[in-house]
Amino acid sequence: MNIGMFTDTYSPQISGVATSIMILEKELRKQGHNVYIFTTTDPNADRSSEEGRVFRLPSIPFVFFPERRIAVAGMNKFIRLVGELNLDVIHTHTEFSLGLLGKKIAKKYNIPSIHTYHTMYVDYLHYIANGKILTPSMVKKMTRSFCDSYDALIAPTQKVKHHLEDCGLNKLIYTIPTGVDxxxxxxxxxxxxxxxxxxxxxxxxxxxxxxxxxxxxxxxxxxxxxxxxxxxxxxxxxxxxxxxxxxxxxxxxxxxxxxxxxxxxxxxxxxxxxxxxxxxxxxxxxxxxxxxxxxxxxxxxxxxxxxxxxxxxxxxxxxxxxxxxxxxxxxxxxxxxxxxxxxxxxxxxxxxxxxxxxxxxxxxxxGQFGKNVANLYTEVGKSHVKNKKSMKMKSTLIRSKVASQVFSISSNTHVRKGRSSRRD
The missing domain is CATH 3.40.50.2000 (Glycogen Phosphorylase B;)
Structure with missing residues (x-):
């Protein structure tokens, strides 16, 4: 498979999210998959070692989390690049810049999309104006709005799964703990x-x-x-x-x-x-x-x-x-x-x-972590193809139905016109 991972957080940044992504990337490569990382620039990144597998967008420190970065340019370049890489699945790991871009690209090219919800933002509201702007209910609505368009969601723990369900998300949610190297x-x-x-x-x-x-x-x-x-x-x-x-x-x-x-x-x-x-x-x-x-x-x-x-x-x-x-x-x-x-x-x-x-x-x-996620990619990919065929058939039926209705209306109109002329 050709797999595209979209994340605002990646090596050399140090965090649980970056570690999780690096472990998954390593295990998927061991299985023979091609993994492409789409992320933000980092002044400490070793660009020579990343060539051909890591693509970085110009970025600046995120205002609320200065140690994290957010993309500010180059979106169209990534959209064209993904079109050339022929991705089989898009896996996003952030709800911010690269996550939004990943969603947009998945929709544009009709690629199966999966999202891992790494962060319980209700625990981080104090970073934003000491919790005076965003409330937990607002965060839940934002979470539901962002996650609802994905084919499937990954929760690292049952706690996260329950939180997503509490946000009103009823789609497929898989609990897959991050593995340890x-x-x-x-x-x-x-x-x-x-x-x-x-x-x-x-x-x-x-x-x-x-x-x-x-x-x-x-x-x-x-x-x-x-x-x-x-x-x-x-x-x-x-x-x-x-x-x-x-x-x-x-x-x-x-x-x-x-x-x-x-x-x-x-x-x-x-x-x-x-x-x-x-x-x-x-x-x-x-x-x-x-x-x-x-x-x-x-x-x-x-x-x-x-x-x-x-x-x-x-x-x-x-x-x-x-x-x-x-x-x-x-x-x-x-x-x-x-x-x-x-x-x-x-x-x-x-x-x-x-x-x-x-x-x-x-x-x-x-290793087990990598296998679990790869199996999910396959399952979602098959489901996506079925849904795509179903939508195509539905679209064909709708067009056929509309065409028959137009034909019926046209025929009836013709008959009415004929009858009217006979009355004259």
């Missing part, structure tokens, strides 16, 4: 971990609590930071390492300074994707207090790295993570410090949960 999280030499620790000012024997991902309000990283004073009372040699970047990193760093914990809470900033596996293994446990996840990729990556996961209970993980079995869960932020201390002081239990988590994540492999 397990090979990328194989154990690294202990010397490498010790080196990273020393570079961060951490002694080899000190325990590390790891937070990794986008540093933003909706990730609730401040809950983990607020728990650290209680943790340090019991475990004075514990460290919290926060890996990643985002709009509130400086704000959180200042908060840590105000608490006098800059030696115990360490911010690494953004880390190259090739190093992520090593940083996961830096931690004695992985923690997330977020309830805004649509994919839970960081949970699965930590589990693939054979690390125990502590996560806040949420619908996005309720069918996947079992408390004290495949992960550790907590309900309230006030319980976080106690749970962190329990895991760090019960290494045998933590190791057993880590092993169970690793076994679970094997079933969520990148």
């Amino acid at each position: 397990i090979d990328a999280f194989e154990p690294v030499p202990n010397e490498k971990i010790v080196e990273i620790k020393l570079n961060l000012g951490i002694q080899p024997n000190e325990q590390v609590i790891l937070s990794l991902g986008r540093i933003a309000y909706e990730k609730n990283i401040n809950a983990t930071i607020d728990a650290m004073p209680q943790v340090l009372k019991r475990l004075p040699n514990a460290k919290l390492v926060i890996v990643g970047d985002g709009p509130i990193r400086k704000e959180l760093m200042q908060s840590v300074l105000d608490m006098g914990l800059e030696k115990q809470i360490i911010f690494t900033g953004a880390v190259n994707w090739n190093e992520i596996g090593s940083y996961y293994q830096l931690g004695d446990l992985f923690v997330s207090a977020s309830t805004s996840e649509t994919q839970g990729l960081t949970y699965f990556e930590a589990m693939a790295s054979n690390r125990p996961v502590l996560a806040k209970q949420d619908e996005s993980i309720e069918d996947i993570l079992d408390d004290n079995q495949t992960a550790f869960l907590f309900e309230n932020d006030q319980d976080l410090a106690e749970r962190l201390c329990f895991i760090l002081t019960h290494p045998d239990i933590a190791e057993k949960v880590s092993q169970n988590g690793r076994e679970l994540v094997n079933a969520l492999s990148a």
Whole structure:
């Protein structure tokens, strides 16, 4: 198949969406498919390595999410290009510029179209005038309006599927979790971990609590930071390492300074994707207090790295993570410090949960993810052809019916005219 993916977010940008797309692209190529990426320009992109497979439109930072970009020109060029590539399916991954373009092109060339709904925007309203412009009901209407024209939708979790249904979308919605590239999280030499620790000012024997991902309000990283004073009372040699970047990193760093914990809470900033596996293994446990996840990729990556996961209970993980079995869960932020201390002081239990988590994540492999999506492409493609034939037949019947009506009207008119002339 010739597959076109349209996204505003792609490598070298670091996010769950970019990771999901790169994993899918890699697995589809392994299956022998041709995958073309249509995305925005990025000053850090390696254009020479992308030639022939990644096409970028001129773009600027998005006003509400400066670390994301939005296309501003070159739309017609892409429309002509797609016409030459003979795409079998269009798969969009954004509701903004490239998503709108993908929809337009799919309609123009009558190409089957699929959309993955990656982001629960109701969790992000605070970025837009502190939530004073858009309301949740408005977001639902916008979501329904954007998604309703697709042949099928992909939801990474049941939580997202339920949200789409709540928006009034009754079309085909497939729950397909993003797979994990397990090979990328194989154990690294202990010397490498010790080196990273020393570079961060951490002694080899000190325990590390790891937070990794986008540093933003909706990730609730401040809950983990607020728990650290209680943790340090019991475990004075514990460290919290926060890996990643985002709009509130400086704000959180200042908060840590105000608490006098800059030696115990360490911010690494953004880390190259090739190093992520090593940083996961830096931690004695992985923690997330977020309830805004649509994919839970960081949970699965930590589990693939054979690390125990502590996560806040949420619908996005309720069918996947079992408390004290495949992960550790907590309900309230006030319980976080106690749970962190329990895991760090019960290494045998933590190791057993880590092993169970690793076994679970094997079933969520990148290979299976690629197969699931490819099967959906095939299914939607067949359905699209049937609908196209049905519409063509319907159109033919309508034209035939109209023609017969015109003929009937014309005949009746002729008869009436004939009768009228006879009366004369």
